Amino acid sequence: MAAPTTLHRSVELAGTLPALMIAADRVASTVIQGVHGRRRVGQGDAFWQYRPFRDGDSATQIDWRQSARSRHLFVRETEWEAAASVWLWRDASPSMQYASLKNADTKAVRGELITLALASLLADAGERVAVLGGGMRPTSGRVAVRRVAETLFDETRDLGEASSTQKRALPSLPPLVPLPAHGTIVLVSDWLDPLDRIEAVIRYYASVGVRGHLVQVLDPAEEDLPFDGHVKFEGLEAEGQHTIRRVEAVRTAYGARLAAQREGLQRLARPANWTVHLHRTDRPPQTVLLSLYLAMADLRRLNAA
DSSP: OHHHHHHHHHHHHHTTHHHHHHHHHHHHHHHHTTSSOSOOEEEEEEEEEEEEOOTTOOGGGBOHHHHTTSSSOEEEEEEOOSOOEEEEEEOOSGGGGOOSSTTOOOHHHHHHHHHHHHHHHHHHTTOEEEETTSSOOOBOSHHHHHHHHHHHHHHHHHHHHSOHHHHHHSOSSOOOOOOOTTOEEEEEEOOOSOHHHHHHHHHHHHTTTOEEEEEEEEOHHHHHOOOOSSEEEEOSSSOOEEEESOGGGTHHHHHHHHHHHHHHHHHHHGGGTOEEEEEETTSOHHHHHHHHHHHHHHHHHHHHO
């Protein structure tokens, strides 16, 4: 009985996964061209480079043979060879299905693309990846990327098949699950929830030593509020309808509220040494992906020092 189910699922996946994975790999390959190698300094046996001795370095780190060739002291650095475990999550709640422009990516589609492209980058760098709350242990290699893609597909399919009542119940915040210390999570959402709820997520994971990165994905209309005149707004998560007679009259106040939300995200992330990255769906995903990837490498380097 298992064979037909497996066959049916593989055929179903074949219609959606390749396009998503090809797009993600294309984004990842562009980003990696902007990174000068994927090696990071740390505890390993493979030689990377020599660098000048700095205050705080141990005398045991000095390479005396190299130092004897000049009037300065040099330290021999090696690559970081211990693979990290990274858990990825993207918001699949109904509000992420918004797109203000025809034929433009919804926030959900762009979130999936960023998540899967990051999984591809990390897997190629030898890291172990998994979907947060997916129940799977982090794995490495291309099979890990495939598992991430399948999990995203399953969640998206379940969203499409859910009733309107179930859709309203889907969470817009990541699950709080036990993770080992020194792991890393990347959380992709529009991050428009109340700041106290977001703070609970950050505190939960930071309290056990998990490093984190927040990626805020917004539609251009959510940033600019480009509408004029009499407009009726309807929420995607049972918020109801709200009519504004002159949208242009509230644009400045709206912009201030959005700026306050973003400042709040930065304020919450800073004490935990987390990072926040901003992305609009009308801009290339490569920019935020490169920023995110380099920030992850910098945190690994700081923790290895």
